[in-house]
Amino acid sequence: MxxxxxxxxxxxxxxxVGSGWYPPGRRDPExxxxxxxxxxxxxxxxxxxxxxxSERNSALWTERTPPGFRFDVKAFSLLTGHPTRKAAxxxxxxxxxxxxxxxxxxxxxxxxxxxRPLAEAxxxxxxxxxFPPGFxxxxxxETVLHHIRKRAHRWPVAVEFRHPDWWRDDRRExxxxxxxxxxxxxxxxxxxxxxxxxxxxxxPVTSSGLGVVRFHGRNPAWGTGSKEDRFRHTYTREExxxxxxxLRFLAERVDHLHVxxxxxxGDAAVRAAETLRDMLDPDEDTx
Numbered sequence: 001m002x003x004x005x006x007x008x009x010x011x012x013x014x015x016x017v018g019s020g021w022y023p024p025g026r027r028d029p030e031x032x033x034x035x036x037x038x039x040x041x042x043x044x045x046x047x048x049x050x051x052x053x054s055e056r057n058s059a060l061w062t063e064r065t066p067p068g069f070r071f072d073v074k075a076f077s078l079l080t081g082h083p084t085r086k087a088a089x090x091x092x093x094x095x096x097x098x099x100x101x102x103x104x105x106x107x108x109x110x111x112x113x114x115x116r117p118l119a120e121a122x123x124x125x126x127x128x129x130x131f132p133p134g135f136x137x138x139x140x141x142e143t144v145l146h147h148i149r150k151r152a153h154r155w156p157v158a159v160e161f162r163h164p165d166w167w168r169d170d171r172r173e174x175x176x177x178x179x180x181x182x183x184x185x186x187x188x189x190x191x192x193x194x195x196x197x198x199x200x201x202x203x204p205v206t207s208s209g210l211g212v213v214r215f216h217g218r219n220p221a222w223g224t225g226s227k228e229d230r231f232r233h234t235y236t237r238e239e240x241x242x243x244x245x246x247l248r249f250l251a252e253r254v255d256h257l258h259v260x261x262x263x264x265x266g267d268a269a270v271r272a273a274e275t276l277r278d279m280l281d282p283d284e285d286t287x
Contacts, residue, residue, distance in 0.1 A: 001251050001252055002211070002250075002251045002252070002254045002255045002256055002257050003251075003256050003257070004247065004256075005040075005041045005042035005070060005125075005257070005258050005259070006040065006041075006259045006260075006273050006277045006280075007040040007041065007043045007258070007260055007261075008040070008043060008044070008262070008264070009260050009261065009262040009264060009269065010043070010044065010045075010047070010264055010269075011032055011036040011043050012029075012047065013046075013264045013269075015264060015265050016264065016266070016267060016270065019266040019267040020267070021267040021270055030060075033064045033065065034064050034065075037064070037065040037066060039270075039274075041068060041070065042070040042071075042072065042258050042260070043071060043072070043260075044071075044072045044073075044074060044260050045071055045073045045074060046262075047074075048073045048074045048076060048111075048114075049076060049077050049082075049130070050077070050088060051088050052076055052088075052089070052090060052107065052110050052111055052114060053073065053111070053114040053115070054114055055113055055114050055116065058114055058115065058116070058117040058118045059117040061118065062117055062118060062121040065123065067122075069123060070123060070124070070258070071118055071123055071124060071125055072128055072158070072258060072260065073115060073118070073126075073127050073128065074128045075111070075127055075128060075129045075130070076088075076107060076111055078104065079107065079129070079148070080130060080131050080132070080135075080148075081131065081132060081134075081144070082132050084098060086098065089107075090110070093106060093107070108151055115127070115155065124155065125156065125210075125256070126155070126156045126158040126185065126210055126212060127152060127155045127156065127157055128158045129148060129157060129159050130159075130162070130187075131159070131160070131161055131162060132162055133162040133163050133197060134163070135163060136163050136165060137163070137165050137166050137174075137175065142178060145159070145182060146182065149182045149183075156185070156207075156209065156210055157182070157183075157184040157185065158185040158187050158210065158212045159179060159182075159184045159185065159186060160187035160189065160212075160214065161187075161199070164197065164198060164199050167199065167200045167202050167204075168200070172202065175204075176204040176206050179204075179206035179207075180207070183207055184206060184207060185207045185209075185210045185212050186204045186205075186206040187212045187213070187214055188201065188203040188204070188212070188214075188250070189213070189214050189215075190213070190214075190215045190243065191216045191217070191218065192217075192218040192219055192220050193218075201246070203249060203250055205250065205253045205254060207254070209254065209255050209256065210254055210256050210257075211250040211251070211256070211258070212257075213243075213247065213250070213258070213259045213260070214260050214261075214262055215235065215259070215261045215272065216230075216231060216262045216263065217230075217231050217232065217233030217263035218233050219231065219232050219233050231265060232263070232268075233263045233265075233268065234263070234268050234271075234272070235261075235263065235272040235275070237275060237279070240275060240279055241279060243276075244279060247280070259273075259276065261273050261276075
């Protein structure tokens with residue numbers, strides 16, 4: 001049975017900071033991370049998607065967390081083909097055309113440099129490459145995935161698709177085989193079902209080293225509306241209990257399983273993480 005680490009997709013989300021979950025005296029950047037790391041063993045750095053992380057911050061995160069703590073870092077938007085604002089780039093790069101291959105090379109270089117302190121300290125859990133809904137299955141997408149894996153050859157890579165065709169019944173095994181060939185972890189997701197953009201809740205194992213599950217919430221505005229609309233959801237114990245067999249299936253087949261909650265409205269994510277952690281306790285079935 002692999003080690004299961006449960007956490008959330010951010011410790012700095014404004015809604016969480018404003019929820020009162022952080023106690024007085026621990027609401028500054030250092031205090032928040034230390035408080036979080038006393039309660040959970042893993043977190044996702046979702047801020048890496050919105051702006052390039054920095055070496056300094058990675059070094060500080062390492063200093064402020066205990067041995068064994070893991071950071072899963074979400075890849076910068078430009079690296080996964082998402083629309084990227086020039087303002088998200090470092091100031092000295094904003095004069096470049098976003099399609100300039102030299103700019104992309106430099107962004108890859110800086111992203112890798114920022115991860116180095118985490119990797120050297122053994123704190124880098126995975127680098128999450130989450131692709132946009134328009135990233136559809138096909139030869140072009142497979143070429144992109146191979147190119148990214150070569151660039152990211154030093155890191156544990158996790159891949160999350162947002163187009164449901166990747167995991168449709170008639171395509172599922174080909175997708176899994178592709179990720180196995182890349183030694184990349186297929187990210188399993190929980191989202192609202194019955195929508196055109198709904199991702200199937202499948203749990204393929206494509207890397208023996210790592211499994212990743214991300215709980216996005218079940219708001220019917222998934223894929224539309226504001227961020228708050230898309231991710232506003234409070235998981236019930238019944239909803240989480242239905243996932244227990246899947247999580248145990250994954251944990252039996254990988255060395256490490258990361259389970260991350262992305263229903264980031266108020267303290268909903270941390271409360272769901274706490275609840276699931278208790279439910280995975282071996283004594284839960286007798287309660």
